[in-house]
Amino acid sequence: MTKKVSTEAYKGVRDFYPADMAVQNYIFKVMKETVESFGYSEYGASVLEPSDLYKAKSGEEIVNEQTYTFKDKGDREVSLRPEMTPTVARMIAGKLKEFSMPLRWYSIPNLFRYENPQRGRMREHWQLNVDIFGVKSIEAEVEVISIASQVLKNFGLKDENFEIRINSRKIINYILNDIFALDDETAEKVSKLIDKKDKLKDGAFEEAIRETIAERSSEFLTLISSKNFEEFVSRLPQTASENEGIKEIKKLISRLEEVGITNAVFSQNLMRGFDYYTGIVFEVYDTNPDNRRSVFGGGRYDDLLDIFDKEKVPAFGFGAGDVIIRDILETYGLMPKFPAPADIYICVMNENSIGFAQDLAQLLREKKVRTSVDFSFRKVGDQIKYADKNKIPFIICIGDEEVTSGKFKVKNLTTGEQTEFSDSEINEISKLL
Amino acid sequence: MTKKVSTEAYKGVRDFYPADMAVQNYIFKVMKETVESFGYSEYGASVLEPSDLYKAKSGEEIVNEQTYTFKDKGDREVSLRPEMTPTVARMIAGKLKEFSMPLRWYSIPNLFRYENPQRGRMREHWQLNVDIFGVKSIEAEVEVISIASQVLKNFGLKDENFEIRINSRKIINYILNDIFALDDETAEKVSKLIDKKDKLKDGAFEEAIRETIAERSSEFLTLISSKNFEEFVSRLPQTASENEGIKEIKKLISRLEEVGITNAVFSQNLMRGFDYYTGIVFEVYDTNPDNRRSVFGGGRYDDLLDIFDKEKVPAFGFGAGDVIIRDILETYGLMPKFPAPADIYICVMNENSIGFAQDLAQLLREKKVRTSVDFSFRKVGDQIKYADKNKIPFIICIGDEEVTSGKFKVKNLTTGEQTEFSDSEINEISKLL
Numbered sequence: 001m002t003k004k005v006s007t008e009a010y011k012g013v014r015d016f017y018p019a020d021m022a023v024q025n026y027i028f029k030v031m032k033e034t035v036e037s038f039g040y041s042e043y044g045a046s047v048l049e050p051s052d053l054y055k056a057k058s059g060e061e062i063v064n065e066q067t068y069t070f071k072d073k074g075d076r077e078v079s080l081r082p083e084m085t086p087t088v089a090r091m092i093a094g095k096l097k098e099f100s101m102p103l104r105w106y107s108i109p110n111l112f113r114y115e116n117p118q119r120g121r122m123r124e125h126w127q128l129n130v131d132i133f134g135v136k137s138i139e140a141e142v143e144v145i146s147i148a149s150q151v152l153k154n155f156g157l158k159d160e161n162f163e164i165r166i167n168s169r170k171i172i173n174y175i176l177n178d179i180f181a182l183d184d185e186t187a188e189k190v191s192k193l194i195d196k197k198d199k200l201k202d203g204a205f206e207e208a209i210r211e212t213i214a215e216r217s218s219e220f221l222t223l224i225s226s227k228n229f230e231e232f233v234s235r236l237p238q239t240a241s242e243n244e245g246i247k248e249i250k251k252l253i254s255r256l257e258e259v260g261i262t263n264a265v266f267s268q269n270l271m272r273g274f275d276y277y278t279g280i281v282f283e284v285y286d287t288n289p290d291n292r293r294s295v296f297g298g299g300r301y302d303d304l305l306d307i308f309d310k311e312k313v314p315a316f317g318f319g320a321g322d323v324i325i326r327d328i329l330e331t332y333g334l335m336p337k338f339p340a341p342a343d344i345y346i347c348v349m350n351e352n353s354i355g356f357a358q359d360l361a362q363l364l365r366e367k368k369v370r371t372s373v374d375f376s377f378r379k380v381g382d383q384i385k386y387a388d389k390n391k392i393p394f395i396i397c398i399g400d401e402e403v404t405s406g407k408f409k410v411k412n413l414t415t416g417e418q419t420e421f422s423d424s425e426i427n428e429i430s431k432l433l
Numbered sequence: 434m435t436k437k438v439s440t441e442a443y444k445g446v447r448d449f450y451p452a453d454m455a456v457q458n459y460i461f462k463v464m465k466e467t468v469e470s471f472g473y474s475e476y477g478a479s480v481l482e483p484s485d486l487y488k489a490k491s492g493e494e495i496v497n498e499q500t501y502t503f504k505d506k507g508d509r510e511v512s513l514r515p516e517m518t519p520t521v522a523r524m525i526a527g528k529l530k531e532f533s534m535p536l537r538w539y540s541i542p543n544l545f546r547y548e549n550p551q552r553g554r555m556r557e558h559w560q561l562n563v564d565i566f567g568v569k570s571i572e573a574e575v576e577v578i579s580i581a582s583q584v585l586k587n588f589g590l591k592d593e594n595f596e597i598r599i600n601s602r603k604i605i606n607y608i609l610n611d612i613f614a615l616d617d618e619t620a621e622k623v624s625k626l627i628d629k630k631d632k633l634k635d636g637a638f639e640e641a642i643r644e645t646i647a648e649r650s651s652e653f654l655t656l657i658s659s660k661n662f663e664e665f666v667s668r669l670p671q672t673a674s675e676n677e678g679i680k681e682i683k684k685l686i687s688r689l690e691e692v693g694i695t696n697a698v699f700s701q702n703l704m705r706g707f708d709y710y711t712g713i714v715f716e717v718y719d720t721n722p723d724n725r726r727s728v729f730g731g732g733r734y735d736d737l738l739d740i741f742d743k744e745k746v747p748a749f750g751f752g753a754g755d756v757i758i759r760d761i762l763e764t765y766g767l768m769p770k771f772p773a774p775a776d777i778y779i780c781v782m783n784e785n786s787i788g789f790a791q792d793l794a795q796l797l798r799e800k801k802v803r804t805s806v807d808f809s810f811r812k813v814g815d816q817i818k819y820a821d822k823n824k825i826p827f828i829i830c831i832g833d834e835e836v837t838s839g840k841f842k843v844k845n846l847t848t849g850e851q852t853e854f855s856d857s858e859i860n861e862i863s864k865l866l
Contacts, residue, residue, distance in 0.1 A: 004740065004741060004742040005485050005486055005488075005489050005523070005740045005741055006483065006485070006741075007523050007526045007527030007741050007743075008483075008527070009479060009482075009510055009523075010481045010482055010483055010508070010509075012480060013478075013481055014478075014522050015476075015477075015478045015479075015527075016476055016477035016478060017475035017476055017524065017528065018475065018476050018538070021475045021476050021477050022474075022475075024477065025475065036774075036781065036802070037798040037801070037802075037803050038798065038803070038804070038805065039774050039775030039778075039803055039804060039805030039825075040452070040774065041451035041774040042454045042455075042458065043448075043449055043450055044448075044449035044454050045442065045446075045447075045448045045449060045458065045545070046442060046443060046446035046448075046543075047445055047480060048443045048446055048513075048545075048556075048557065049442075050438075050441075051441055051830075052438050052439070054440055055438075056438050066507070068481075070503035072443075072547070073547065075607035076443075076444070076843075078443055088442050091440075091448050091450065092630065094439045094440030094441070100819060100822055102809070104774065104805065105451070110479075110480070112480070112481070114506065120472075123481075124479050124481065126815035135808070136725065137808065140854075142791075143806070149493075150798075154465065161521065182699050186558070197624065245659070255703040256680055258788055258791075259788075259795070260795070272610070277709050278851070285684035296601075304765065306438050307437065307438045308437060308438055308439075309437040310440075323540075340471065341469075341472050341474040341537065342472030345472075354572070355691055355692075358575075358691075361460050361690075362692070362693070364471050364584075368470070369470075370469055370470050370472055370474030371470070371472060372470070372471065372473070372537065373576070375568070375570065375576075376535070376568070386533060389533055392472075392556050415498075420674070423553075
């Protein structure tokens with residue numbers, strides 16, 4: 001009669017069966033606990049946003065080609081949010097007068113990008129967003145980068161597993177506009193080339209740079225290939241030491257060392273895609289030699305509230321996606337064990353015993369023991385097999401004998417050990433688990 | 434230069450500022466803990482679903498007029514899910530061979546409805562979905578209705594604050610098709626009238642019934658106005674006692690009493706909107722005389738997997754929305770207190786003290802003490818005022834003296850009490866909180 005419906009999820013999004021949901025919940029839990037330990041408060045918003053929100057400041061490419069945007073029945077243009085920063089800026093701009101700065105906020109929203117799904121990039125992913133608002137000083141960077149580092153450490157990563165690359169939009173602008181005096185269009189083109197450098201095949205970057213800024217291209221390429229901050233600065237004019245971007249990087253790296261972060265390095269090649277960054281940008285890289293890759297990153301965006309016609313609020317933050325975090329956990333053998341859905345499974349021998357079993361289950365639940373009752377009345381061996389398959393660690397079998405005596409045995413399915421209790425001893429049972 | 438952007442959220446959806454997010458998190462926490470105590474596992478899926486999923490079995494009105502549906506760039510028709518049941522049915526149908534029944538699953542998805550926002554009904558809301566799959570017997574109803582009741586009790590509601598109304602699609606069909614022998618179209622019309630009964634003005638229901646089933650309308654109206662199950666059954670033919678729906682209701686109410694649920698009543702007027710229900714349906718009502726209203730509900734849907742061309746899997750479940758739960762908590766004075774974003778706020782006197790302060794903060798965080806550091810170097814009074822405004826209960830002030838001596842005081846902002854510690858005594862501090 002009706003056409004049969006496919007059981008496939010929509011292209012590029014994921015179904016979370018309980019085993020996957022448990023991993024997702026573990027990832028969110030570590031993120032939340034870490035961020036909250038620094039005194040950050042959670043906020044949230046709808047995945048539906050007016051499209052105007054993205055037109056003002058995101059990269060043009062992102063809004064036009066990469067978002068889910070449609071018209072509602074009231075002819076309003078709406079988008080599925082592709083990133084969270086415009087939303088949090090909107091929320092803060094909307095209640096600016098009610099807040100006393102600084103604000104330490106975080107969220108773990110789902111985000112949509114309209115692109116062809118590939119490893120590590122889905123059409124929908126979740127992303128931890130951590131932002132501090134109202135702090136101009138470099139201490140904002142120190143704190144937020146500390147959080148970024150601590151999140152990875154709390155997942156079990158070691159300092160040597162990742163590297164925090166740091167750059168400043170101020171340095172990029174200084175190089176392109178002041179030192180090389182490029183016009184806006186050429187500067188934009190060169191920025192894009194630097195951003196894509198690691199993805200280009202050998203020599204392609206150099207060739208493109210020679211085509212774009214013919215005259216001083218070898219000077220530029222030498223500068224860009226500097227091995228570290230000292231070498232980079234030594235290749236700049238002496239006055240560079242007065243450049244604000246240069247001074248900030250120097251201070252930031254030294255302050256990060258003071259708070260125990262020793263894997264932060266300057267990287268003149270670090271661009272980050274969004275148009276709204278105004279100062280320090282950073283990106284965390286996996287140092288695994290088989291798979292060097294960007295894990296996540298962020299930056300300073302002091303001008304974003306401008307789009308709402310509000311006073312500027314300095315802001316620094318990052319976003320860390322769930323897909324790559326899960327991938328990293330797999331790579332480093334840090335995946336959590338699948339949690340059992342219950343602590344105790346009560347097998348029931350016959351219909352007369354179901355009342356006793358349910359009362360017992362209720363008593364256990366009141367003591368925070370997660371308890372399921374089998375009411376299939378199938379063979380007890382099949383009931384136990386079900387508990388075992390679902391990795392439930394303990395069982396209790398209830399039949400006529402148990403109902404009459406009020407006594408029952410709690411059996412550990414791993415060791416086979418059994419201990420007898422009555423229902424006045426529920427507290428003792430929870431100690432077994 | 435750029436057009437200024439509005440700070441308003443999209444129509445009918447909510448921004449969750451930290452105070453609202455804390456309430457939302459509290460609601461989700463109580464839901465999760467309750468459901469998990471019964472051994473249910475969490476699953477999840479994307480809010481984007483192929484529109485076909487809803488065309489097969491949801492009420493026609495829901496798909497055509499009330500969903501957000503649009504075409505993606507690949508010309509696929511996609512919807513923002515208006516309900517979770519088709520999604521969970523799709524997921525189970527897709528991996529049916531891998532599972533051993535029963536499955537106890539829950540989720541707290543966001544759902545979208547395209548309708549004009551009004552009190553208690555938003556365009557986006559979150560909904561706890563609890564379902565058991567693979568159980569034909571009434572024990573599925575007993576367990577899931579127990580969970581529904583326990584969720585409300587764990588929010589602090591008393592038995593007398595709510596009533597669980599129960600009906601069966603089998604009884605409705607028996608009345609309309611067998612007793613009154615209505616044709617399908619008239620039966621459908623009468624079902625809709627019963628569903629809307631409480632929302633119609635006095636006498637309108639009776640008038641509409643008289644128009645629709647002229648001849649036997651008074652007999653019908655008498656039956657429909659029965660005050661309880663016994664009266665209802667007494668007005669049916671004697672053979673009604675053999676009707677499966679009647680037998681099920683009888684058994685269910687008695688089984689619910691056995692597990693301690695005494696506020697369940699039969700209600701011949703209970704319909705529930707979705708087309709896919711096949712047996713028992715229930716709805717929880719707020720008994721507050723100022724605001725009698727449906728809180729949430731669910732039912733049995735044994736045929737839903739049919740739309741995927743799979744074998745049938747018996748299923749029973751409910752969905753409970755966040756908006757009305759929050760409203761109920763407010764009505765009954767059960768709202769949670771706003772949680773402080775941190776346990777301790779460290780005030781910093783000068784730039785020389787920031788290193789000590791940050792090291793101390795890090796030690797505290799390792800002991801699970803949520804700690805924020807003030808790095809504004811503003812007047813200490815203003816730093817304390819900030820902590821107080823944010824309801825952070827304890828402060829530590831760090832200046833030259835503390836850095837030199839290595840000793841510092843933890844001050845309780847409510848009592849004014851101060852206790853001195855050194856940083857080797859961090860464990861002692863966590864005991865203070």
